[in-house]
Amino acid sequence: MLNTPEHKAHMHGTVACPAIDPEPLSVVNGEFQLFVEVPSPPNTRHMVYSMAMYGKDGRAHYLHGFKVVKDHPNPLRIWHDTSTLYVTVHEGESRLGRVEFVGVMHIRVADFAKQMTTMRVLNAESEVERLAALARFGVNFAGVLWESYGGLLAPREGV
Numbered sequence: 001m002l003n004t005p006e007h008k009a010h011m012h013g014t015v016a017c018p019a020i021d022p023e024p025l026s027v028v029n030g031e032f033q034l035f036v037e038v039p040s041p042p043n044t045r046h047m048v049y050s051m052a053m054y055g056k057d058g059r060a061h062y063l064h065g066f067k068v069v070k071d072h073p074n075p076l077r078i079w080h081d082t083s084t085l086y087v088t089v090h091e092g093e094s095r096l097g098r099v100e101f102v103g104v105m106h107i108r109v110a111d112f113a114k115q116m117t118t119m120r121v122l123n124a125e126s127e128v129e130r131l132a133a134l135a136r137f138g139v140n141f142a143g144v145l146w147e148s149y150g151g152l153l154a155p156r157e158g159v
Helices: 077-082 109-116 127-149
Strands: 008-015 025-038 044-054 060-070 084-091 099-106
Touching (some): 025 127, 060 077, 077 127
Antiparallel strands (some): 008 025, 025 044, 044 060, 084 099
């Protein structure tokens, strides 16, 4: 995930969204991209979420969302930016379906803490290798946030 510019990871699990379905929706083969650089505006990265969600009745919905992380001298923006997801939900299994919902989602601190416990390292050959991979992820995540929100103390290119 950290070794490619797309920074892709797989997601699966459930999504609770009573506006779409009163029962939790199953997510299979979802994709997450961490800190993808976007061309405009400058010094902006997105965290991108893309997933097909299925109800118990088999009906499919497709969620595409992104969080915006941009250079900002105020570290107090970190929580707002990393917990605000701009979403579009489509009918069917892709972004080609009719748009059902457009909105903004915010994750609560307690839910974020729970979400962090669900991360898994796949294909590690040992516990040490698994823990090292989690540590590399944490260092990368914190490093990008520091570069973006560290203000005058953060390193900048060309300085």
